[in-house]
Amino acid sequence: MWRIQSFFFILSILVRTTCSKSPYCPSATWSQVGRTVIGGIQGNATDQLHYPVGIFIDSNDCLFIADSRNDRVIKVEKGASIGTVVAGKLHTPTDVSVDTHDNLYIVDLSTSGGSQGRVTHWINGSLTDTLYFAEQFDAIVFDTKEEYFYVTQRDKGGLIRYKKDGTGEHTIIGNFGEGSALFQLDRPWDAAIDDSGVLYIADSGNNRVIKWSVNATQGILISGGNNYGNRTDQLAAPRGVFVDYLGTVYVADTYNDRIIRIPAGSKTGTIIAGGHRRGNGSHELSHPYGLAFDSAGNLYVADNENNRVQMFAFVLQHASLSDHEKCFFYKLYGNDLPIPPAVVTTFQKFYNNLNDRFSFEKISAFIHFTQFVLAGGSVLMCLLENPIEEQIYHEHTAVYFVKQRVLGVCGCGCDSSLHSHPHPQESAQCVDIVRSSWGAINRIGSTASGLQRLGNLFKLCNPLKSVDELKNWLLDMYGNIAMVDYPYPTSFLADLPAFPARVFCSNVTSAILRLRKNDDEDVVRRIIKGTNVFFNYTGQTECFDTGSQGSPSLGDLGWSYQSCTEFVMPMCSDGVNDMFENQPWDFQAFSDACYDQWKVRPRFEWPYIEYGGKNLTDLRFFSNIAFTNGNLDPWSSGGVRTTVAPSLPAIPVIGGAHHLDLRAANKADPPSVLQARQQIVALIEKWIS
Numbered sequence: 001m002w003r004i005q006s007f008f009f010i011l012s013i014l015v016r017t018t019c020s021k022s023p024y025c026p027s028a029t030w031s032q033v034g035r036t037v038i039g040g041i042q043g044n045a046t047d048q049l050h051y052p053v054g055i056f057i058d059s060n061d062c063l064f065i066a067d068s069r070n071d072r073v074i075k076v077e078k079g080a081s082i083g084t085v086v087a088g089k090l091h092t093p094t095d096v097s098v099d100t101h102d103n104l105y106i107v108d109l110s111t112s113g114g115s116q117g118r119v120t121h122w123i124n125g126s127l128t129d130t131l132y133f134a135e136q137f138d139a140i141v142f143d144t145k146e147e148y149f150y151v152t153q154r155d156k157g158g159l160i161r162y163k164k165d166g167t168g169e170h171t172i173i174g175n176f177g178e179g180s181a182l183f184q185l186d187r188p189w190d191a192a193i194d195d196s197g198v199l200y201i202a203d204s205g206n207n208r209v210i211k212w213s214v215n216a217t218q219g220i221l222i223s224g225g226n227n228y229g230n231r232t233d234q235l236a237a238p239r240g241v242f243v244d245y246l247g248t249v250y251v252a253d254t255y256n257d258r259i260i261r262i263p264a265g266s267k268t269g270t271i272i273a274g275g276h277r278r279g280n281g282s283h284e285l286s287h288p289y290g291l292a293f294d295s296a297g298n299l300y301v302a303d304n305e306n307n308r309v310q311m312f313a314f315v316l317q318h319a320s321l322s323d324h325e326k327c328f329f330y331k332l333y334g335n336d337l338p339i340p341p342a343v344v345t346t347f348q349k350f351y352n353n354l355n356d357r358f359s360f361e362k363i364s365a366f367i368h369f370t371q372f373v374l375a376g377g378s379v380l381m382c383l384l385e386n387p388i389e390e391q392i393y394h395e396h397t398a399v400y401f402v403k404q405r406v407l408g409v410c411g412c413g414c415d416s417s418l419h420s421h422p423h424p425q426e427s428a429q430c431v432d433i434v435r436s437s438w439g440a441i442n443r444i445g446s447t448a449s450g451l452q453r454l455g456n457l458f459k460l461c462n463p464l465k466s467v468d469e470l471k472n473w474l475l476d477m478y479g480n481i482a483m484v485d486y487p488y489p490t491s492f493l494a495d496l497p498a499f500p501a502r503v504f505c506s507n508v509t510s511a512i513l514r515l516r517k518n519d520d521e522d523v524v525r526r527i528i529k530g531t532n533v534f535f536n537y538t539g540q541t542e543c544f545d546t547g548s549q550g551s552p553s554l555g556d557l558g559w560s561y562q563s564c565t566e567f568v569m570p571m572c573s574d575g576v577n578d579m580f581e582n583q584p585w586d587f588q589a590f591s592d593a594c595y596d597q598w599k600v601r602p603r604f605e606w607p608y609i610e611y612g613g614k615n616l617t618d619l620r621f622f623s624n625i626a627f628t629n630g631n632l633d634p635w636s637s638g639g640v641r642t643t644v645a646p647s648l649p650a651i652p653v654i655g656g657a658h659h660l661d662l663r664a665a666n667k668a669d670p671p672s673v674l675q676a677r678q679q680i681v682a683l684i685e686k687w688i689s
Contacts, residue, residue, distance in 0.1 A: 056097055062078060108120070109136065178205070190290070199213075240302070258288070433509065434579040481496075624687045629641050
């Protein structure tokens with residue numbers, strides 16, 4: 001039985017993201033190793049900082065830094081390591097905010113070394129006006145409608161609201177002096193505001209974060225307030241705070257040298273950055289102050305005493321994302337994957353989380369909030385060819401389908417032919433050897449001693465039960481190595497070199513191994529030498545597990561179950577037009593195998609009955625969809641490779657393996673990838689303009 005892995009993703013690309021909202025789920029994680037965006041050495045050059053305090057990231061992912069002891073605000077463009085001074089000749093600025101019209105609002109002192117604070121308004125690098133003078137301010141935050149801004153007064157234990165033009169002063173907190181009661185503050189350093197107008201305050205002197213409604217008489221404790229300490233329910237002089245629209249609070253726990261996340265309703269947090277010890281290593285912080293997030297979910301921290309801004313990369317995981325309308329990343333299969341092998345036998349009870357209708361409803365709810373949708377995956381077939389498009393076109397103007405198996409069944413042999421496709425380009429002899437290996441394996445493994453011999457030759461971890469076990473493992477490997485035949489090294493499936501199919505064939509046809517006609521063991525040894533490219537390129541693997549294909553964290557159990565119930569993909573080979581055994585499609589055998597593994601039977605015609613979309617011409621009813629397929633991608637056999645209409649362009653990626661055009665840019669990318677990306681960007685800009 002053929003078993004081909006498939007990996008799914010749905011990404012929503014927001015055309016313009018408001019960065020006052022953090023689009024993360026409570027289970028999100030960030031890299032524990034930070035990257036220095038700017039600074040690291042104390043100085044006043046435009047790639048240096050001196051005691052950065054407040055930071056802000058605008059909708060274009062530009063970073064603004066209150067570079068306090070350099071008396072300036074620095075702007076760092078996305079991807080840059082050198083800044084531009086956008087406001088100078090300040091007096092110890094402590095915070096900066098940018099409105100939707102790109103106007104800057106800066107908090108600093110009115111005079112050098114003075115005690116009076118001010119908020120200044122800057123347009124295009126020029127001071128426009130001073131909005132207010134008062135006691136020293138520390139932080140500024142706008143409400144979501146930008147009608148008001150709030151400033152903290154550390155020395156007076158207060159917080160004041162003004163209209164955007166600086167008028168309409170209103171003391172929100174501070175009428176009762178400094179103190180630790182819930183109607184008092186002690187050295188409030190920073191503030192954030194949620195969509196409902198509730199303030200979240202880093203109450204530094206009380207080692208706590210509280211939230212305060214504008215018209216309330218006292219606050220509500222979020223976390224801390226139980227003495228200075230370093231437990232995850234304690235804080236130590238917090239000087240930065242951020243709240244997302246799920247109510248999750250992020251705190252710069254300054255004297256604990258860490259960033260801590262506190263989910264809504266909990267007083268105990270989780271350390272997401274720092275917290276090791278005070279230091280200047282890439283995993284360490286020293287008195288963090290301001291914090292912000294970019295549109296990709298990366299965390300930025302003003303690492304004050306290290307004179308730098310650190311970025312901790314957002315890590316996409318297969319985590320449980322129950323609030324899918326609000327979460328930035330969406331996991332197609334729900335809350336219960338990947339399922340450990342030990343509980344596979346109880347997997348049926350999760351059916352309601354794994355059927356297509358559930359996936360479709362979740363996607364529909366998610367895309368409701370976006371203007372442009374990018375959808376990708378190997379075998380989404382009719383699921384994305386018809387119903388998802390119908391949902392998208394209620395409110396969306398552009399769709400980009402990448403490497404989709406949109407056409408469903410393309411003939412059972414088309415996949416086998418394309419799984420073989422990269423190999424004849426490398427060597428016809430390579431294909432001949434692979435084609436002859438199936439008979440060699442069958443002959444050697446026809447006896448119990450022969451099975452043992454095969455296990456020893458391949459260095460398998462467990463004894464072989466049958467030759468089919470070995471052959472199915474090899475079949476999956478051939479599919480995977482063709483799928484990831486990228487022009488540069490990768491490691492997400494396994495540690496692989498550039499052009500792994502080429503290296504595989506080079507090993508298989510190596511002159512070091514003597515090819516003797518009808519010598520079965522010689523053929524098998526060649527296959528083993530090729531197999532090592534995928535499973536043991538680093539030379540660190542001691543034995544091979546025939547139940548595993550590369551990284552176990554990718555988890556393809558969901559697809560195995562779904563292909564056994566709703567999306568059946570006939571697989572066959574003839575041994576002539578491909579490099580595999582002559583293996584006709586046997587639906588009954590496939591159904592029996594599904595029942596043995598999952599206790600379910602597949603419904604072969606169900607996708608067409610439910611959705612239609614069996615023919616390419618059905619696409620003519622839609623528009624503004626772009627399809628890309630790489631000619632090296634095995635799954636392109638079911639993709640849309642012909643332009644049906646001008647608004648339904650099929651863009652070929654010559655020399656492209658699976659999703660190559662979606663991967664990060666690499667200097668080894670072929671010209672066709674660069675051209676495809678440029679075409680897609682131009683189409684999207686045209687469609688959403």
